[in-house]
Amino acid sequence: MTPNTFPDFRAAHPDCALLVLSDIRSRTVLAADGALAYPQEYLDAISTSAFEIMAQSATRRTWALFLTPNGIRAFRAVPHLGNVALTCLMSPDADVDIMLAQLDTLAQGIEPWEAAA
Amino acid sequence: MTPLARLRDTLNATAMIGEPAHAAPPVTALTNAINRTILPRRMEARLQDGVHLTFYLRNRRLHRMEKNAPSAPPWNLALGPEDCDAVADALKTTCPAGTFAAFQTTGAQTADPFDSLGIAASALIERLAPAPAQVASDDFQTRIAAVADSAPTEVEASFAMAGDEIAPLTGSEAAIDALLPEITDLFLEITDQAFSLAGALETDGTLVLPRAGASAGCHLIVGHVGMIGLLVLRDMSPGAALALWARTQT
Numbered sequence: 261m262t263p264n265t266f267p268d269f270r271a272a273h274p275d276c277a278l279l280v281l282s283d284i285r286s287r288t289v290l291a292a293d294g295a296l297a298y299p300q301e302y303l304d305a306i307s308t309s310a311f312e313i314m315a316q317s318a319t320r321r322t323w324a325l326f327l328t329p330n331g332i333r334a335f336r337a338v339p340h341l342g343n344v345a346l347t348c349l350m351s352p353d354a355d356v357d358i359m360l361a362q363l364d365t366l367a368q369g370i371e372p373w374e375a376a377a
Numbered sequence: 378m379t380p381l382a383r384l385r386d387t388l389n390a391t392a393m394i395g396e397p398a399h400a401a402p403p404v405t406a407l408t409n410a411i412n413r414t415i416l417p418r419r420m421e422a423r424l425q426d427g428v429h430l431t432f433y434l435r436n437r438r439l440h441r442m443e444k445n446a447p448s449a450p451p452w453n454l455a456l457g458p459e460d461c462d463a464v465a466d467a468l469k470t471t472c473p474a475g476t477f478a479a480f481q482t483t484g485a486q487t488a489d490p491f492d493s494l495g496i497a498a499s500a501l502i503e504r505l506a507p508a509p510a511q512v513a514s515d516d517f518q519t520r521i522a523a524v525a526d527s528a529p530t531e532v533e534a535s536f537a538m539a540g541d542e543i544a545p546l547t548g549s550e551a552a553i554d555a556l557l558p559e560i561t562d563l564f565l566e567i568t569d570q571a572f573s574l575a576g577a578l579e580t581d582g583t584l585v586l587p588r589a590g591a592s593a594g595c596h597l598i599v600g601h602v603g604m605i606g607l608l609v610l611r612d613m614s615p616g617a618a619l620a621l622w623a624r625t626q627t
Contacts, residue, residue, distance in 0.1 A: 274379045274381060274382070275379060275380075275381065277381055295381065295385070305573065308573055309573050309574060312571075312572055312573055312574070313574075313584075313586070316566070317562075317563075317566050318562065319589040319590070321586060321587055322587060323587060323615070324584065324585065324586050324587075325583075325584070325585040325586075325615050325619070326574055326577075326582060326583070326584050326585075327582065327583040327584075327585070327619060328577055328581060328582050328583075329581060351379065351380035351381050351384075352380070353380055355616060356585075356615050356616045356619060357614045357615060357616035357617075358616075360615065
């Protein structure tokens, strides 16, 4: 993962308006890249949602989708890092299956030391 | 142009020039403009067939409307509250569906006719409001059951939760009994006050979650005012689940 990883991902997937990497145990934003300069509070709220959906239930989930008329949030766990998840904000008509697969590929490329940094 | 780019362009355009009223249906664009105009303004619109309309607005009131073609009252007259019904009918007749071909607002001139009482925007909006649509299948539980019936092989069971009550809507008795403990936990989780998306789920949010354990498929959780519906789907991708719901709601 390089400083260009997230911008490159977004450039390759124009439906992705914001990409956030969160430590869902501490609800901390590890990295983010978006079409707009989102305030930190918003990114923190996304990390909290990721924690609630992915880690709080009895069953640890690997993915989740939350859809509103304004957009879709796709959550994808980074399985080899345990408590780390990616969140992608997409337009309501994005292809969620493709995006989840692409997020999975992206997640697999994140090294443990990068999430710990 | 992607939806995101279209949204960004619309926001940028709105930030620069105000609401792009010409994008709305003509009557809506017009009533919105009247409702938001305080200073004297002359609003000119051209319909797709070339007819040119001029409206004189001030203090959120329509004072006069003119048409470049021969026309009966209330066109080309000073308007007052008593003309509200006639104006509403005239607008509905003159402004067809679609959008204005051109639409612009300029400052009024000193000589422009603002010598009448005018018609309040609120009165016009009320008069022009569409009648409440009759939705054939408005009952939320009926809609959930209709989705389940439309895809019997994919939908294993469906449930609805209102308050603390969970009601099975469709599915075999065996399937419902087997799923109920898991579904109860899931409902309690997503309606917990500490769950940050609970509010959105109780209005118009939709959540898709993987099924617990080794089960393939997913849960499609659909929010509605005061009620949450849940469909248990077999072997269905999240995108297909959303498509199934969207397809049956149109």
